[in-house]
Amino acid sequence: MIADLDQRRAVGPEIHGAAPTGDLAELWENHQLDLKLVNPPNRRKFKVIVVGTGLAGAGAAATLSELGYQVEAFTFHDAPRRAHSVAAQGGINAAKGYKADGDSVERFFRDTVKGGDFRAREADAYRLSELSVRVIDHMTAQGVPFAREYGGGIATRSFGGVQVSRTFYARGQTGQQLQIAGSQQLLKEVGAGRLTLHTRTEMLDLIVSEGRAVGIVVRDLVTGEIRPVTAHAVVLATGGYGNAYFKSTLAKSSNVSATWRAHKRGALFANPCYVQFHPTSLPLNSEWQSKVTLMSESLRNDGRVWVPKEPGDTRPPNEIPEEERDYYLERLYPSFGNLAPRDISSRAAKAQLDAGKGVGPLRNGVYLDFSDAIARLGRKTIEDRYSNLFELYIDATGEDPWTEPMRIAPGPHFVMGGLWTDYDGMSSIPGLFVGGEASFNYHGANRLGANSLLSASVDGWFVLPWTVPNYLAPQLGTDPLPEDHPDVQATVRDVREQIDALLSVGGTRGPDYFHKELGDLLWDHVGVERNGHSLAKGADAIRDLREEFWRDVRVVGHGQQLNQELERAGRVADFLEMGELMALDALDREESAGAHFRTEYQTEEGEAQRDDEHWASTSAWAPAGPDGRPVRRSEPLTFERIALATRSYK
Amino acid sequence: MRLQLDVWRQQDASDAGRFERYQVDQAGPEMSVLELLDLLNAQLVDEGREPVAFDHDCREGICGSCGVMVEGRPHGPVDYTPSCLQRLRSFSEGDTVRIEPFRSEAFPVLRDLVVDRSGLDRIVASGGYVSTPTNAAPEAVTMPVNRDEADQAMDFAACIGCGACVAACPNAAAQLFTGAKVAHLASLPQGQVERAERVRNMVDTMEADFGSCTNLGECEPACPADIPLRVIAEMNTEYRKALWRHRRTEEPDRRGIRWLSRLRTGPWWQSDPDERPPGGG
Numbered sequence: 001m002i003a004d005l006d007q008r009r010a011v012g013p014e015i016h017g018a019a020p021t022g023d024l025a026e027l028w029e030n031h032q033l034d035l036k037l038v039n040p041p042n043r044r045k046f047k048v049i050v051v052g053t054g055l056a057g058a059g060a061a062a063t064l065s066e067l068g069y070q071v072e073a074f075t076f077h078d079a080p081r082r083a084h085s086v087a088a089q090g091g092i093n094a095a096k097g098y099k100a101d102g103d104s105v106e107r108f109f110r111d112t113v114k115g116g117d118f119r120a121r122e123a124d125a126y127r128l129s130e131l132s133v134r135v136i137d138h139m140t141a142q143g144v145p146f147a148r149e150y151g152g153g154i155a156t157r158s159f160g161g162v163q164v165s166r167t168f169y170a171r172g173q174t175g176q177q178l179q180i181a182g183s184q185q186l187l188k189e190v191g192a193g194r195l196t197l198h199t200r201t202e203m204l205d206l207i208v209s210e211g212r213a214v215g216i217v218v219r220d221l222v223t224g225e226i227r228p229v230t231a232h233a234v235v236l237a238t239g240g241y242g243n244a245y246f247k248s249t250l251a252k253s254s255n256v257s258a259t260w261r262a263h264k265r266g267a268l269f270a271n272p273c274y275v276q277f278h279p280t281s282l283p284l285n286s287e288w289q290s291k292v293t294l295m296s297e298s299l300r301n302d303g304r305v306w307v308p309k310e311p312g313d314t315r316p317p318n319e320i321p322e323e324e325r326d327y328y329l330e331r332l333y334p335s336f337g338n339l340a341p342r343d344i345s346s347r348a349a350k351a352q353l354d355a356g357k358g359v360g361p362l363r364n365g366v367y368l369d370f371s372d373a374i375a376r377l378g379r380k381t382i383e384d385r386y387s388n389l390f391e392l393y394i395d396a397t398g399e400d401p402w403t404e405p406m407r408i409a410p411g412p413h414f415v416m417g418g419l420w421t422d423y424d425g426m427s428s429i430p431g432l433f434v435g436g437e438a439s440f441n442y443h444g445a446n447r448l449g450a451n452s453l454l455s456a457s458v459d460g461w462f463v464l465p466w467t468v469p470n471y472l473a474p475q476l477g478t479d480p481l482p483e484d485h486p487d488v489q490a491t492v493r494d495v496r497e498q499i500d501a502l503l504s505v506g507g508t509r510g511p512d513y514f515h516k517e518l519g520d521l522l523w524d525h526v527g528v529e530r531n532g533h534s535l536a537k538g539a540d541a542i543r544d545l546r547e548e549f550w551r552d553v554r555v556v557g558h559g560q561q562l563n564q565e566l567e568r569a570g571r572v573a574d575f576l577e578m579g580e581l582m583a584l585d586a587l588d589r590e591e592s593a594g595a596h597f598r599t600e601y602q603t604e605e606g607e608a609q610r611d612d613e614h615w616a617s618t619s620a621w622a623p624a625g626p627d628g629r630p631v632r633r634s635e636p637l638t639f640e641r642i643a644l645a646t647r648s649y650k
Numbered sequence: 651m652r653l654q655l656d657v658w659r660q661q662d663a664s665d666a667g668r669f670e671r672y673q674v675d676q677a678g679p680e681m682s683v684l685e686l687l688d689l690l691n692a693q694l695v696d697e698g699r700e701p702v703a704f705d706h707d708c709r710e711g712i713c714g715s716c717g718v719m720v721e722g723r724p725h726g727p728v729d730y731t732p733s734c735l736q737r738l739r740s741f742s743e744g745d746t747v748r749i750e751p752f753r754s755e756a757f758p759v760l761r762d763l764v765v766d767r768s769g770l771d772r773i774v775a776s777g778g779y780v781s782t783p784t785n786a787a788p789e790a791v792t793m794p795v796n797r798d799e800a801d802q803a804m805d806f807a808a809c810i811g812c813g814a815c816v817a818a819c820p821n822a823a824a825q826l827f828t829g830a831k832v833a834h835l836a837s838l839p840q841g842q843v844e845r846a847e848r849v850r851n852m853v854d855t856m857e858a859d860f861g862s863c864t865n866l867g868e869c870e871p872a873c874p875a876d877i878p879l880r881v882i883a884e885m886n887t888e889y890r891k892a893l894w895r896h897r898r899t900e901e902p903d904r905r906g907i908r909w910l911s912r913l914r915t916g917p918w919w920q921s922d923p924d925e926r927p928p929g930g931g
Contacts, residue, residue, distance in 0.1 A: 177807060
């Protein structure tokens, strides 16, 4: 144990996720009968705030509005369709079993729990699998042009980490098509005058009164106006915090501020150290590159990953003969080969890079080779499957994957951690619901490919519209807090003070400088592999950087206008706090699990070594107390349906 | 490489705005237009000057946030390509590059290169969807779709909503955007029920906010999602058919059975009179 761990954090009482007990297969159905209902004419007496218009937010907002609740939806984008769900390429999983390959709800559930390295709640994972079926029906009915078979049925493909074909897709633009369908449903409600949509409006704080979430404080990004919005319940669907690494596969504006500020108001933050590194992003070519470009993992269906056997081999790939190539995924994991789960693939790639076998101008990638697949299936078939991804690659690198292998490298991609929620998707603050990547509950320590679009869709369309009314029902007859309520005014004041503070530092460096520095620290210390010593060092360095930020940041312009520097500064300030908690959580969790790989805890074969005796639990962090130490609480995880087992993809 | 940049600066909607000239010394051929703006902004912030505001997000060509005029062309010199993927390979040492916001009356400038494209969402909100309440969908494969038709629907559905088509159009028309959505939903069985109503409402809303199409075709090469020009023809055909259908269904007296509707008017069959559909009951 790291000697000073106790000085860094305190340990609090256990917490429980309130999942009902009984047969998993009947859990959700039975639970729905327990959820309280609101009579249709009473629904418009309730106001619900939904922050974020991605798959989870748009789904929840549109459905709650259809049901008759007053919904106010917020996005910092100029249009709901821009939310980052739009960028997911590969697909969405569902246990439809359209192929005779032995797939079922049960198998999908097992794959999700096993893929998550036994760090997810069984009940939630089962519900994800169960409702996946409804999501495909619903999205198809909305006109999502899923790929079809010749007979008119819906096509599926297999995706990293599984041996069945259950991933539905719309070319390489599955996220876009689901996201556009979702925002269309949202706009349908806007057009009907039932839902109020606020674009270019950013949530800057959560209003908590008497222990309940009762509203948010927002800033109009065009005019700079800061105002409170109160309601009966608040739903956060604001995405993940992977941009803490600065160079990630996320969109540039994706940020942690909404969930982090809710956390600072008391919402527990679960498993912040679980970050998935995508094995198939493009290696960075130079300093000015603004982000890591993601290539869909589906490429691994037909591409073979290799590096030269000899370190430092600088020959062009086509001049390296077959016998001097190491197809290391096929060699190390024969039954899954190139489709080994993301964390394993990322770590295996990192090991090759560390061994000096990296390829490309900066020696920071591995090859993904399509020549066998092109020879076997023909160029036409490969074009049908991946043409847009190939074009993206050609454009970004100027290299042609038809004639030479692509180069790929691990990049920060998806966070399994997020605000802690119970089985109903409600955070530790009553009235604050969380959905999609902003939440934590389905993926354990590692997310299966094509499960993120699914979890956001399930939360948005099929969970929150059932559970939010259960919270609202007993509040019938109450009004949202008036804007002049002291708790509302106090929160507005805090937001104004923070903005003034950012504007008045008057330092010498823009927020991006600090963001990049933070990204480098996280990549070095809280990256694909971690160890206790380095994590402690990383946490300290992040703290120092945060202090430097508040001494030396320069935010040009003022607050009463469209000021993107000010927006960035606020987000970076939050990332700097979040980053330290990520390091602390990784330091605290003395085991390896899924994407969290501590070098001290590995098997002889170099695989993640879980410690189920001490760590079969979710860590849920409460904000720092007066002594400055965040408090780690634990939710114990029990596995009744599926026996705890060591993952093996050999 | 060294580039001169003429960039549109405008404090807010009420400011008249003007071009300002900057110089960037370390532009590289693989950089995107947006990364060029990043570089310029880093320079400006270092000098304590206000950076250029511009919309951007995914930088992978899918979110549709970005969009600037580069040398008078929406997104930039390369056809069918969004700003975030326009590389500086198109320029050479010493070039002057003029960057300004999407120019269109339908897109008011909010600041610098940021414009208000909410008119596009108003078109969608007027009918660009399938009305499927959550939980009401039938099993997905009960509605087979021909593979080629699904592919075609996907071609139309690929629109990223950036608004380059409007910016490219001398008339500021949004036909390519609207046509893409109309054609997408009209080519799938799911879109049939509301087919006529959809195109009527979308076109009427479009006409209110945007200019009219005169078939110049400027929009097509500006479109990063390769939406084909023929969606406009498809939309016009759909619209004409819809008007015809509208006339057929609207004209007859649709009171229902007189004695029955008299008897059944009133709140007893529906607890909330406000929830009655417009014109119904």
